[in-house]
Amino acid sequence: MSLHEDATLVLKAYAGRDDQQRELRDVYLEHLAAHPDGVYKPCRAGHVTGSALVIDPARGRVLLTLHKKLGKWLQMGGHCEPDDPTLAAAALREAVEESGIASGLTLLDGGPVRLDRHPIPAPCNWHLDVQYVALAPAGAVAEISEESLDLRWFSYEQVAEVADTSVVRLLEETLARLGA
Numbered sequence: 001m002s003l004h005e006d007a008t009l010v011l012k013a014y015a016g017r018d019d020q021q022r023e024l025r026d027v028y029l030e031h032l033a034a035h036p037d038g039v040y041k042p043c044r045a046g047h048v049t050g051s052a053l054v055i056d057p058a059r060g061r062v063l064l065t066l067h068k069k070l071g072k073w074l075q076m077g078g079h080c081e082p083d084d085p086t087l088a089a090a091a092l093r094e095a096v097e098e099s100g101i102a103s104g105l106t107l108l109d110g111g112p113v114r115l116d117r118h119p120i121p122a123p124c125n126w127h128l129d130v131q132y133v134a135l136a137p138a139g140a141v142a143e144i145s146e147e148s149l150d151l152r153w154f155s156y157e158q159v160a161e162v163a164d165t166s167v168v169r170l171l172e173e174t175l176a177r178l179g180a
Contacts, residue, residue: 003039006086007048008032010130014112017173024115028128038128039087041079046126050084050091051077052107052134053170054099054142057178062159062171063142065098066150073154073162075170077129078147087112087130095134099151100143108133113173116166133174 011029016022028048037043053075054063064073076098077091084090088107095105114131144151156175160168 003080003082003084003086003090004032004036007039007080007130010087010111014115016115017176021115024117027117028115028130031128039080040082041124044123044125046120046124046128047079048087048128048130049077049079050087050094050132051075051129052091052095052105052132053113053167053174054095054101054105054134054136055171055174056136056140056153057180058138059153060156061153062156063099063136063151063153064159064163064167065145065148066152068147068149071149072164073152073167074164075131075167076134077131088132091130091132092134095132098145098147099134099136100145101136101140104137104140105134106137108135108174108177110177113177114170116170118166131170133170133177 014025032038035043039048067074076095078094080090112130113133116129159171
């Protein structure tokens with residue numbers, strides 16, 4: 001199965017918690033139907049990306065990266081690569097690369113937690129981000145990557161003070177899924 005096919009299946013299965021998320025899912029599916037290369041960066045109409053919010057539920061904290069190009073505290077994530085077998089694998093790979101947590105990260109069961117579509121500079125138009133949650137193992141040690149200006153753990157309560165609305169909503173959905 002190709003990454004494009006996997007992304008289509010993942011999105012078809014994504015129920016979303018509200019009408020806005022379901023409408024966004026439909027936009028993603030229309031994009032993939034129109035663009036066979038829609039999961040990769042060269043697609044100028046935009047492309048699907050995979051991200052993961054790294055959390056440590058035992059300690060009530062979230063690992064965020066200070067994005068080098070955007071200067072914002074964000075979840076780990078980025079572009080799909082030709083070697084990624086699935087969208088979930090792309091999100092987990094990005095989480096490992098950007099968090100520096102070399103082993104033990106696992107994705108939260110149940111598939112993506114949220115979708116977020118945001119504009120990006122030309123020549124592309126959009127990132128169609130499929131957002132997962134990665135659970136950090138006990139005692140996880142994060143290490144900054146070359147893609148980040150900084151990497152830091154924040155308590156759940158601090159996230160709204162440092163991150164943008166998309167990250168705050170991702171955390172809210174994550175906590176709802178965890179029943180926290």
